[in-house]
Amino acid sequence: MDFNYSDKSRQLLDEIKSFMAEYVYPIEEDVFNWNHDPANLWVVPPQIEELKVLAKEKGLWNLFLPEEYMPYGAGLTNLEYAPLAEEMGRVIWAAEVFNCSAPDTGNMEVLARYGTEEHKKEYLEPLLNGKIRSSYLMTEPQVASSDATNVETSIARDGDEYVINGRKWWSSCVFDPRNKIYIVMGKTDTSAARHAQQSMILVPAGSDGFEIVRPLRVLNDLHSPHGHAEVRMTDVRVPFENLLLGEGRGFEIAQGRLGPGRIHHCMRLIGGAQRALELMCERVENRVAFGKKISENSSIRQDIAKSVSEVQQARLLTQWASDRLDKEGNKVSKDALAMIKITVPRMCQEVTDRAMQSFGGIGLAQDTILPEIFTYARLCRLADGPDEVHMSQLGKLVIKDVLSK
Numbered sequence: 037m038d039f040n041y042s043d044k045s046r047q048l049l050d051e052i053k054s055f056m057a058e059y060v061y062p063i064e065e066d067v068f069n070w071n072h073d074p075a076n077l078w079v080v081p082p083q084i085e086e087l088k089v090l091a092k093e094k095g096l097w098n099l100f101l102p103e104e105y106m107p108y109g110a111g112l113t114n115l116e117y118a119p120l121a122e123e124m125g126r127v128i129w130a131a132e133v134f135n136c137s138a139p140d141t142g143n144m145e146v147l148a149r150y151g152t153e154e155h156k157k158e159y160l161e162p163l164l165n166g167k168i169r170s171s172y173l174m175t176e177p178q179v180a181s182s183d184a185t186n187v188e189t190s191i192a193r194d195g196d197e198y199v200i201n202g203r204k205w206w207s208s209c210v211f212d213p214r215n216k217i218y219i220v221m222g223k224t225d226t227s228a229a230r231h232a233q234q235s236m237i238l239v240p241a242g243s244d245g246f247e248i249v250r251p252l253r254v255l256n257d258l259h260s261p262h263g264h265a266e267v268r269m270t271d272v273r274v275p276f277e278n279l280l281l282g283e284g285r286g287f288e289i290a291q292g293r294l295g296p297g298r299i300h301h302c303m304r305l306i307g308g309a310q311r312a313l314e315l316m317c318e319r320v321e322n323r324v325a326f327g328k329k330i331s332e333n334s335s336i337r338q339d340i341a342k343s344v345s346e347v348q349q350a351r352l353l354t355q356w357a358s359d360r361l362d363k364e365g366n367k368v369s370k371d372a373l374a375m376i377k378i379t380v381p382r383m384c385q386e387v388t389d390r391a392m393q394s395f396g397g398i399g400l401a402q403d404t405i406l407p408e409i410f411t412y413a414r415l416c417r418l419a420d421g422p423d424e425v426h427m428s429q430l431g432k433l434v435i436k437d438v439l440s441k
Contacts, residue, residue: 037115037359039352045116052096052123052134059087060130067129068402071260078211080261087133088166098144098164100136100300102362105148108164114296114358118303122351125307128408135166139208142297143170143219146236150281150289155238159217168216169262173204173239174290177266182425184290185230189222189269191237191279198237198279200272203249206419210248211263216241220269221290224283234286238278245272255411295366295373298420302354302380305416306347308409309384313343315404316391336394343387350376350383371437374430378423384413 041049063083070081091097099120101109112120124131131137140163147160162168179186189202202222209215217240224235239246249266251258280289317340320331330336357376360369388410392399399406417423 037356039355041119042116045112045119048096048099048110048112049119049123051094052120055091055094055096056123056126056130059090060127060133064127064405068408072402076260077258078213078261078263080213084129084132088135091134092166096134097166098135100141100296101144101148105145108144108148108160113362114299115355115362118355118358121300121303122307122310125304126311128308128405128412131304135164136300138297138300139172140170141300142293143172143217145296146219146280146289146293149292150236150285152277154277155280159238162216167214169209169212169214171207171209171215171218172293173207173218173267174221175204175206177203177205182422184221184234184287187221187223187234189220191220191222191224191235193224193276194273196276197273198276200237200239200245200269200274203266203268205264205266206252207265207267209262210265210267211251212261218246219280221286224286228284231287232284234290235283236280236286236289237274238280239269239272239274243272243274245270254415257411292366294420295361295370298373298377299354299357299361301416301420302350302357302376305380305384305413306351306354308412309343309347309350309387312384312388312391312406312409313340313347315406316340316343316394319391320394330394339390339394343390346383346387350380353379371430371433374426374433377421377426378430381413381416382423385410385417388413 067081067083070076098109099112100117102113102117103111121131121136124134124136129137144160144163147155147163151160159168159170163170174184174187175181176187176189179188181187189200189204192199200220200222204220207218210218217238219236220239221234221236223233225233247268247270249268252264252266254264317331320336320340321329323330354376357369357372360372366373388406392406392410395404395406398404401407
């Protein structure tokens with residue numbers, strides 16, 4: 037494959053870098069302070085909406101949607117999108133400014149691919165325009181949800197409606213005041229084949245019987261204004277038309293949704309790791325201990341050498357996986373997707389940990405972005421499937437491939 041960026045990708049990357057430098061980095065501290073002020077809990081910083089308008093005007097909008105979803109997106113391949121998402125990943129919240137943030141990106145793909153014309157008009161178009169937000173409710177507290185066939189939430193047909201009962205947690209973005217729609221995974225037929233029991237259905241925010249039980253903290257951070265919630269659904273009724281694709285198709289939809297979602301997380305994590313590496317270099321070159329620059333210590337240089345090598349390895353692996361996804365599709369490239377999901381979050385966590393160590397005590401404080409990058413990387417080692425599940429599946433695929441030759 038050709039690892040050179042396309043002309044279109046290079047141009048957009050230059051534009052995003054300029055946008056970040058002019059508008060995003062200067063307000064990074066202000067947004068952090070807003071999000072961590074108890075008075076602003078679950079309130080969106082006004083600067084975010086202002087930057088969304090600017091980004092849309094400049095054509096830096098919905099860049100994640102590949103050509104198959106035209107006219108909704110920019111028509112980029114995953115390989116072309118990779119450096120753009122990496123640049124956005126340098127600031128934790130920046131992807132939202134370009135309408136390229138989770139969980140909306142995956143939900144938009146689901147609605148674009150599987151939604152009816154009514155679904156698209158009511159939910160997809162406002163999402164594409166950045167007017168509303170959404171959630172994806174799959175994980176449950178009482179079962180190991182890394183195995184999606186374990187979900188216990190019931191979706192039962194009752195005349196012209198479906199009735200939903202169950203519990204979910206790690207339901208991201210539920211607290212966001214702009215959230216209007218939840219995509220819920222549950223079971224419509226427990227007697228069907230193991231992977232044909234699940235279905236997905238649209239539940240409008242504010243539905244009767246939908247209860248937010250509590251917010252969940254990520255390493256003691258509420259992640260306001262979006263948050264992560266534990267929720268309970270008790271006899272939630274929605275029209276039967278809200279079912280996506282048909283009964284028993286939920287697992288199929290989930291597999292299609294999670295592949296691109298995983299690769300987007302990895303792209304952004306590479307940006308976070310790259311920034312952590314740069315901050316580490318600046319710190320050790322400008323800090324003196326025991327009569328010399330910290331950068332003159334061999335152990336520090338080794339940390340930097342290991343880090344730059346690991347970032348570049350992860351970047352190339354992610355570009356290769358992106359190219360595979362473009363050419364072969366989600367199902368055939370699942371080995372490549374597993375590789376990056378195993379490799380990239382751990383890499384980002386370890387590189388950021390070294391950077392934090394080089395900063396000393398301040399590396400743990402709110403004075404740098406490093407704790408946010410570290411938390412995001414640690415979260416991604418569980419989100420969209422834990423490391424262990426991906427390693428198990430990849431190992432199985434490799435053994436099968438080797439023995440088939």
